[in-house]
Amino acid sequence: MQAGRSTALKLYLISDFNLETLGHYLSNGSTWPQVAATSAPFGQVFPALLHPGPDPLDFALVWTSPEKVVPAFGDALKSIEIDEDRVLAELGEFANCLHQAQTHFRAIFVVSWTLPAHQRGNNILGLRRHGPRRLLLKMNLALAEKLENCASVYLLDGQRWMDENSYSPKLWYLTKTPFHPAVFSRAAGDLKAAISGILGASRKLLVVDLDNILWGGVVGDVGWEELRLGGHDYVGEAFLDFQQALKSLRNRGILLAIVSKNDEAIAMEALNKHPQMVLRPGDFAATRINWNDKAANVAEVAEELNLGLQSIVFIDDSPIERARVREALPEVYVPEWPDDKTLFASTLLQMGCFDTAYAADEDASRQQMYATEGHRKLSRQMVSSAEEWLLSCHTVVTVEEQCDANRERVVQLLNKTNQMNLATRRLSSQELQIWLQQENRKLWAFRVSDKFGDSGLTGILSLEIRSEIARITDFVLSCRVMGRNIESVMVAFAAQHCAALGLQELRADYTPTAKNKPCLRFWMSSGFSYDEGKNRFLWLLRQPYPFPRGIEVRLPSLPVSI
Amino acid sequence: MDSSLGQTRANGFGCDEDVLKVIYESISDLNVQLSRQQRIEKSPHAVLFGAGGKLDSLGLANFIVIAEQKLYDSLGFRIDLTENDPFSPNAGHFRTIESLANYVSDLASRRTKAPQ
Numbered sequence: 001m002q003a004g005r006s007t008a009l010k011l012y013l014i015s016d017f018n019l020e021t022l023g024h025y026l027s028n029g030s031t032w033p034q035v036a037a038t039s040a041p042f043g044q045v046f047p048a049l050l051h052p053g054p055d056p057l058d059f060a061l062v063w064t065s066p067e068k069v070v071p072a073f074g075d076a077l078k079s080i081e082i083d084e085d086r087v088l089a090e091l092g093e094f095a096n097c098l099h100q101a102q103t104h105f106r107a108i109f110v111v112s113w114t115l116p117a118h119q120r121g122n123n124i125l126g127l128r129r130h131g132p133r134r135l136l137l138k139m140n141l142a143l144a145e146k147l148e149n150c151a152s153v154y155l156l157d158g159q160r161w162m163d164e165n166s167y168s169p170k171l172w173y174l175t176k177t178p179f180h181p182a183v184f185s186r187a188a189g190d191l192k193a194a195i196s197g198i199l200g201a202s203r204k205l206l207v208v209d210l211d212n213i214l215w216g217g218v219v220g221d222v223g224w225e226e227l228r229l230g231g232h233d234y235v236g237e238a239f240l241d242f243q244q245a246l247k248s249l250r251n252r253g254i255l256l257a258i259v260s261k262n263d264e265a266i267a268m269e270a271l272n273k274h275p276q277m278v279l280r281p282g283d284f285a286a287t288r289i290n291w292n293d294k295a296a297n298v299a300e301v302a303e304e305l306n307l308g309l310q311s312i313v314f315i316d317d318s319p320i321e322r323a324r325v326r327e328a329l330p331e332v333y334v335p336e337w338p339d340d341k342t343l344f345a346s347t348l349l350q351m352g353c354f355d356t357a358y359a360a361d362e363d364a365s366r367q368q369m370y371a372t373e374g375h376r377k378l379s380r381q382m383v384s385s386a387e388e389w390l391l392s393c394h395t396v397v398t399v400e401e402q403c404d405a406n407r408e409r410v411v412q413l414l415n416k417t418n419q420m421n422l423a424t425r426r427l428s429s430q431e432l433q434i435w436l437q438q439e440n441r442k443l444w445a446f447r448v449s450d451k452f453g454d455s456g457l458t459g460i461l462s463l464e465i466r467s468e469i470a471r472i473t474d475f476v477l478s479c480r481v482m483g484r485n486i487e488s489v490m491v492a493f494a495a496q497h498c499a500a501l502g503l504q505e506l507r508a509d510y511t512p513t514a515k516n517k518p519c520l521r522f523w524m525s526s527g528f529s530y531d532e533g534k535n536r537f538l539w540l541l542r543q544p545y546p547f548p549r550g551i552e553v554r555l556p557s558l559p560v561s562i
Numbered sequence: 563m564d565s566s567l568g569q570t571r572a573n574g575f576g577c578d579e580d581v582l583k584v585i586y587e588s589i590s591d592l593n594v595q596l597s598r599q600q601r602i603e604k605s606p607h608a609v610l611f612g613a614g615g616k617l618d619s620l621g622l623a624n625f626i627v628i629a630e631q632k633l634y635d636s637l638g639f640r641i642d643l644t645e646n647d648p649f650s651p652n653a654g655h656f657r658t659i660e661s662l663a664n665y666v667s668d669l670a671s672r673r674t675k676a677p678q
Contacts, residue, residue, distance in 0.1 A: 020620055024595040165631060170644065174623040180631070181595060181624050 008036035009195065012060045012105070014048045015040070016068045018177040022061075025181075025188035033195055042176075045069065046094075049101035049108075060105045061191060062098065063158070065178075066113035066136060069094045073139065076132050077119070084135070091139055095146035102152050106428045107198050109191060110147065111158040112140045116167035116178075151411070151429035154194060161186040193352030199426055200416035203333060203353045204311040205285070206249060207298055210260040210267055212317040214246075214279065215239050216341065219270045220263055230276030235341050242344040243278035250283055254354050255305065257286040259297040259314070264289040294321050295328035306479035308418055308515050313353060356416075390485055391550035393450040397459075397489045398554040402436065402443040409457045410445050413476055418515040420482050420522065422475035422508055440465045443474065444556070446490060448481045455481050461490045463497070468504040470494070475508060475519070485548040487522045493553070495545035508537040581666045582606070584636050585659055588629040596621070606660035611648070615657070619649055622656060633666065641669050 011026060013019040023037035040048030045064055052060070067074030072086040101108060113136055127134045140155075147153045161183045171177045196202055211218045216228025216235050228236040229243075250256050256279070260267060267289045271281050281287070286304050288297035294316070302309055309331035316322050317337060326334045338347055402410055411429045418424070427435065436443060446459030458478035464471045472494055477487055498506050508528065510520055512535065524530065527545070528537035539545060547553050586604045593601040600616050602608050609615045611622050626643045633641050643666070648656050655665035 018620070021595060021624055024597075028595060028597045168627050170630075171623055171627050174626075174644070175620050177620070177623070180627055181591070185594065 008034040009058045010056070011035050011037045011191075011195075012048070012052055012057045013037055013039045014045055014060055014062045016043045016045055016064050017172075018042065018175055019061075019063060019184075021177055021179075021181055022063075022184040022187055025184050026191065029188060029192070031189075031192055033192060033199065033201070035192065035195070046097050049097050049104075052101075052104050057104065058106050059195060060101070060108045061111070062108060063111040063187075064094075064113070066115075066139060070139060073132070073135060076130065076135050081130065084130075084138070087135065087139065088142060091142055092146065095143060098147060098153050099150050102150060102428075102430050105152070106426075106431065107152045107154060107195075108150075109194060110143070110153060110155050111187070112143070112155055114158045114162055117162075117164050118167060118169075151408075152431075156187075156190060156194065158187075160190065190352060190355075193355040196353070197355040198415065198428075200418065201310070202356045202416075203254070203313045205255040205257060205301070205305060205307055205313070206246070206354075207257045207259050207301060207312060207314045208246065209316040209318070209321070210258060210262055210270075210289070212341075213315060213344075214243060215270070215274075215277075220266055224266075224270035224274050227270060227274060229274060236276075238341040238344060240276060240278065242341075242348065245345040245348045247278050247283065249348070249354060250279075252354070253356075255285040255307075256283055257288075257301045257305070258284050259288045259294050259301065261291055261294070262289050293324070293328075295325045298325055298329060298332060306419070306482050310418075310515070313351070315348075356412075393452070393484070394552075395448065395450040395484060395486075395550070396552045396554065397486060398447040398449075399493055399556055400445050400447065401556055402432075402445060406445050406457055407432075410443070410460055413457065413460055413478060414474065417476045417478060418513070419479050419518045420475075420477035420487065421513075421516050422519055422523075423473060423511045424513050424516060425474060438464075441473070444493070446477075446486065448484070448486055450484075459486055459490055461494055463494060465498075465501070465503065468502075470498040470501075470503050470506050472506065472508040482518065485551060488526070488548040489551055489553055491526055491528075492545050492547045493555070495539055495541060496547075499541045499544070503541055506539040506541055510535045510537065578663055578667050580636065581633075581663045581670070582659070584632045585629060585663055585666070588625060588632050589659075591628050591632075592621070592625050595624070602659075604659075606658065606663070608659050610658060610662065611656040612654075622648060629666075633670075637670060639673060641666060641673065643669075645669070 008027075013023055019039055023039055026035040026037045029035075040052070045062065045068075049060070049062065067077055070087055070090040072082045072090055075082045076087075098108060098110060115133065115136055119132075122131075125131050127137075144155050147155055163182075166180055166183045167178055168180045171180065193202075208214060211220075214229075216239055217226060219227060228239060230236050230240040246256060258267075264287075268281060271277055271279070286301045288301055290297070298312065298314055299309070302312060309329050312329075312332045314322070314325050314329075314332050314334045315337060316325070316334075317339075322334045322337065325332055333353055335347070335351065338344065400406065407429060411427065411432060414432070415426050432443075435441060441462065441464045443460065443462035445457050446461070447457050448455040448459070455478075458481045460474050460476040461472065462474040464473050475490065477490070495506055506528075508523060510516075510523060512520065523537045526537065528539045530537055589602050589604055596602070596616075600621075602610065602616055610625070611617050617625060626648060630641060630643055646655065655661050
């Protein structure tokens with residue numbers, strides 16, 4: 001599947017109630033990605049999961065009523081005493097079915113179970129042993145645990161979409177739809193965010209202004225001592241909470257940057273000295289504090305961090321600055337921002353554009369790696385040539401085969417990387433394993449470190465061999481390490497591996513997308529011959545392809561026949 | 563049926579214009595889930611349901627719950643738009659926006675005149 005493709009993704013809606021309204025919101029919404037939703041036969045949850053039909057489908061959404069999937073829970077709702085083992089057994093059948101259904105879809109989204117507010121039961125005992133609400137909490141937890149090892153099944157929190165008006169008895173009796181349309185509207189938004197995350201299109205960088213965004217007041221006018229931040233002041237507390245919300249995003253691996261019209265020394269003094277400042281200069285991967293055009297500054301930050309503009313969110317209190325960035329950089333997401341400071345944190349925390357399907361270690365430490373990258377760039381400015389600089393970094397590349405330990409990160413990288421990506425294949429963990437089942441296919445992961453720090457698992461190379469020709473299927477490198485000759489290490493590894501197997505040719509077929517021109521530029525300089533008509537790069541393996549100078553490459557065991 | 567849309571009714575709590583405004587807001591909410599071709603124009607003569615109408619029964623049911631909620635928010639009391647079977651071919655009150663606004667105004671008027 002190609003990122004940014006124009007055809008609609010096929011989503012199969014599986015439910016024991018009428019989900020057509022959700023299908024309408026998804027199919028008729030104008031936001032990306034485009035989705036074409038079709039509904040499985042009403043009430044046929046298990047058959048629809050196991051035998052979805054002959055037409056290929058991308059995703060499934062499974063939204064069920066707890067009392068229908070787990071009839072024992074229905075008994076509990078009727079105040080009939082039940083055995084919890086029966087509940088878990090019935091729930092286990094559902095989880096097994098979801099597990100088996102993974103082969104039919106790239107990903108399956110399962111909505112957690114909820115109870116309507118009017119189903120209050122005996123609220124005093126609802127959370128006691130055998131109380132229905134306690135049982136439902138247990139069921140959701142048990143389902144989450146049983147699905148933990150299903151790499152392409154994601155449990156979505158349905159409670160997020162509910163309020164006191166969410167259940168509509170009238171719609172139920174009229175159309176067998178239990179929920180008010182507003183619930184489906186919210187669900188459609190979250191589902192699209194989840195699909196975007198799986199497609200690798202979530203936003204990676206949040207650029208913020210300073211005055212009246214991180215703190216109240218204009219630091220250049222009032223000085224850092226008089227800023228409204230924390231203290232016994234409701235506005236100050238709101239700014240403090242907003243900074244804490246930003247920090248939590250940073251801890252999730254979202255990069256933060258500052259673009260602000262200010263005197264840099266004054267702004268930095270505030271960031272360093274204010275006792276209640278949550279975010280300090282080290283929390284930001286890049287800063288542009290000057291009087292230049294903000295759109296130009298945002299573009300510079302993107303370039304500095306090797307990120308595409310489509311990865312960026314820009315938050316500013318000034319409608320003029322927001323309009324300017326929107327107009328100059330339409331790929332940057334510029335949300336409307338409330339004037340009311342008390343809404344800042346909740347507005348940020350509601351945004352779905354940062355949703356990702358993975359939380360690998362590299363995500364959490366990404367900010368640190370970018371900070372390290374900042375030191376790398378500083379060092380680069382101090383040495384005379386790019387080559388000299390690369391040599392001085394003492395880079396080590398460790399090649400490892402794809403295995404259980406690195407699978408999650410490999411799949412994450414495969415699905416998130418846009419710029420240095422030869423084919424932009426997007427595969428679930430299961431799809432990748434199926435692809436690798438053929439003996440003539442193999443995949444390696446590349447870890448990169450240097451004297452500045454560890455960049456982690458940042459490269460993927462996969463090969464498919466037919467007779468005497470090897471084809472590079474995936475050639476993926478995180479933008480964090482682009483331009484440091486890791487690309488050449490990967491190509492040399494492929495060439496040397498294939499030569500050792502006695503093959504004749506190594507090919508790389510480039511699939512252009514809106515975002516992977518950097519990949520083309522690298523391959524154009526790779527030394528391979530280029531067939532423009534086929535977008536194919538070719539290397540005859542009788543010629544050696546050496547590793548670049550000055551990089552230590554730690555190889556896995558010697559090549560075996562693949 | 564009253565066809566004095568656009569004129570203020572002196573019924574103590576609101577008027578046709580208020581009702582029309584709530585119906586248009588409900589249509590805005592409903593249109594988000596409809597395809598471009600199905601979207602309903604905000605005009606008194608737009609046909610909602612029945613021959614030539616753009617809503618199917620699910621669309622009409624969704625419209626009803628959206629409108630009932632908005633009417634409650636606006637008027638402060640609940641109006642049951644399904645009191646007369648909305649899907650019946652004999653029930654003409656969901657035919658057009660104008661017929662619906664008049665129906666709602668009548669229901670609301672009855673509600674305010676009923677003994678408390």
